[in-house]
Amino acid sequence: MTGSVPEALLAALRDDAFTARATAWERAGAVPRAAIDELAALGLLGLTVDTAHRGSGTPPAAVTDVHRLVAAASPSLHSLLVVHAMVCHAVRRWASAELRDALLPELATGRMLAAFALTEQQAGADTGALTTTIERDGDTLRITGTKRWLSFGQIADAYLVFGSTAGRGSCALVDAGAGVRVAVEPVTAGLRAARLARVTFEGATAPAARAVARPGIGIPFVVTSCLTVGRLYVAAGAVGVAEAALRLAADHAATRAHGGTTLGDRQLVRGLLADAALATDAAARYVRHTAHEIEDREPSAAVTAARAKLLASRAATTATATASRLLGAAGQTEDHPLARLHAAARVHEVIEGPTEVLQDIIAADLLRGRHGTTDRAPSPAAPYREEDDHRAEH
Amino acid sequence: MAAQQTTAPRPHTPEEVTATVRQFISRLSGRPGIEDDRPLISDGVLDSVAAVQMVDFVERTFDVEIADEDLELANFDSIRGLAGLVNRRLAAS
Numbered sequence: 001m002t003g004s005v006p007e008a009l010l011a012a013l014r015d016d017a018f019t020a021r022a023t024a025w026e027r028a029g030a031v032p033r034a035a036i037d038e039l040a041a042l043g044l045l046g047l048t049v050d051t052a053h054r055g056s057g058t059p060p061a062a063v064t065d066v067h068r069l070v071a072a073a074s075p076s077l078h079s080l081l082v083v084h085a086m087v088c089h090a091v092r093r094w095a096s097a098e099l100r101d102a103l104l105p106e107l108a109t110g111r112m113l114a115a116f117a118l119t120e121q122q123a124g125a126d127t128g129a130l131t132t133t134i135e136r137d138g139d140t141l142r143i144t145g146t147k148r149w150l151s152f153g154q155i156a157d158a159y160l161v162f163g164s165t166a167g168r169g170s171c172a173l174v175d176a177g178a179g180v181r182v183a184v185e186p187v188t189a190g191l192r193a194a195r196l197a198r199v200t201f202e203g204a205t206a207p208a209a210r211a212v213a214r215p216g217i218g219i220p221f222v223v224t225s226c227l228t229v230g231r232l233y234v235a236a237g238a239v240g241v242a243e244a245a246l247r248l249a250a251d252h253a254a255t256r257a258h259g260g261t262t263l264g265d266r267q268l269v270r271g272l273l274a275d276a277a278l279a280t281d282a283a284a285r286y287v288r289h290t291a292h293e294i295e296d297r298e299p300s301a302a303v304t305a306a307r308a309k310l311l312a313s314r315a316a317t318t319a320t321a322t323a324s325r326l327l328g329a330a331g332q333t334e335d336h337p338l339a340r341l342h343a344a345a346r347v348h349e350v351i352e353g354p355t356e357v358l359q360d361i362i363a364a365d366l367l368r369g370r371h372g373t374t375d376r377a378p379s380p381a382a383p384y385r386e387e388d389d390h391r392a393e394h
Numbered sequence: 395m396a397a398q399q400t401t402a403p404r405p406h407t408p409e410e411v412t413a414t415v416r417q418f419i420s421r422l423s424g425r426p427g428i429e430d431d432r433p434l435i436s437d438g439v440l441d442s443v444a445a446v447q448m449v450d451f452v453e454r455t456f457d458v459e460i461a462d463e464d465l466e467l468a469n470f471d472s473i474r475g476l477a478g479l480v481n482r483r484l485a486a487s
């Protein structure tokens with residue numbers, strides 16, 4: 001992928017009007033489809049899709065910059081970018097050539113808005129407990145089960161559904177419509193405008209060609225590789241949230257008069273700012289490093305992405321907590337931009353693998369080769385290499 | 395791509411492919427001496443993250459592309475299955 005981010009898209013996202021609209025979406029508790037269509041026309045949903053399929057073929061590191069920008073203004077809209085990119089990834093990497101050619105242009109242009117349908121009431125972080133079934137009957141798939149908390153599930157045109165086929169983990173892209181019942185989930189404090197839905201598949205059907213890879217491959221391969229990409233992009237969003245919170249905190253500390261001086265002259269305040277700044281910067285650099293590993297198909301990328309998500313969501317938690325403290329009462333109002341950032345950081349610690357699940361992945365990787373054996377081969381997870389950091393800067 | 399030049403020269407013989415796959419699986423699973431027919435995924439020898447790492451490893455190390463028709467669990471569930479898949483792909487290229 002060598003494309004760049006479309007100029008008109010960047011201009012639209014950098015415009016103050018974008019931030020103002022994002023504020024309106026948060027108040028209303030919904031990002032409207034019309035706003036998504038408008039940004040999709042500028043290429044927002046086609047960044048990760050190659051140019052042959054009507055995307056912009058933008059490399060992952062440059063895509064993460066867009067995610068930072070979007071999440072800083074609208075963590076809710078950002079979650080659409082994440083799930084849509086995961087579905088594009090599943091189709092590009094794991095679907096048949098026919099499905100790729102048929103669907104990627106639809107996804108890239110936003111004519112088909114796709115949701116990622118993994119979580120169930122009893123199966124969140126644990127994909128082994130899914131109860132949804134994707135039965136094959138000749139040329140038809142029949143899908144039965146209920147998915148919960150699907151970002152933009154209220155307005156999606158299609159769902160990438162994970163379940164099982166004859167006892168093997170599988171997935172398929174299923175259109176909204178007959179046999180698919182969509183109910184609105186209660187609004188969450190973080191990502192208020194993300195149009196969460198509870199979606200019930202009541203024997204919904206899809207052509208067998210809509211299966212993405214074969215049973216046994218959908219889980220674990222497709223789901224894990226989607227989550228790897230999802231973790232990179234959630235991490236990028238969390239960095240955007242952390243950066244925005246840090247800007248609010250630093251601006252306030254620099255200007256708020258306090259006992260004949262400013263808040264920023266107090267050493268304890270400087271300590272808080274320094275810690276938040278370092279956490280944010282470290283996460284930003286690690287996200288870039290992760291994007292390069294994913295682009296290079298490094299085998300370590302899956303673990304690196306788990307690390308990135310953990311690091312960045314914690315940076316967002318630290319930076320938003322610091323901002324919340326320093327802004328005092330002004331930062332506590334419901335409508336303040338900080339409220340949306342603070343709540344988003346909490347969600348970022350849960351989605352695409354909660355913190356504890358990621359710690360488990362990271363530690364398991366560390367411990368491989370060290371369980372009662374003398375084999376001390378280094379872990380396949382590559383350590384951070386600074387030289388990687390400079391490659392995409394030109 | 396600069397950091398990838400340290401990998402060993404591309405193995406050619408089927409025996410070398412099997413040996414490389416064996417070595418990587420033992421590193422990935424943390425268990426040396428896994429038998430070639432031992433189910434890796436269905437028996438939980440590899441977790442889901444390791445399973446995905448395995449696919450990226452073979453594609454990159456042997457410079458083969460795993461196509462849709464190869465995406466059968468049997469091709470990934472053992473050292474023998476995986477080495478067989480790589481050898482078929484290398485022979486076809």
Ligand SMILES: Cc1cc2nc3c(=O)[nH]c(=O)nc-3n(C[C@H](O)[C@H](O)[C@H](O)COP(=O)(O)OP(=O)(O)OC[C@H]3O[C@@H](n4cnc5c(N)ncnc54)[C@H](O)[C@@H]3O)c2cc1C
Nearest residue numbers: 083116117118119124125149150151191350351352354356
């Ligand atoms: C705003 C929002 C948007 C979402 N969008 C989507 C979407 O688009 N698609 C989708 O499929 N899902 C979505 N989800 C669901 C989300 O992915 C799940 O909430 C997440 O996977 C956690 O699952 P759970 O809520 O069932 O919590 P559980 O799995 O019950 O976990 C609850 C807590 O238990 C702890 N925990 C869990 N597992 C372990 C473990 N192995 N070891 C130690 N501690 C553990 C963690 O602290 C975790 O936070 C969304 C959720 C939110 C809040």
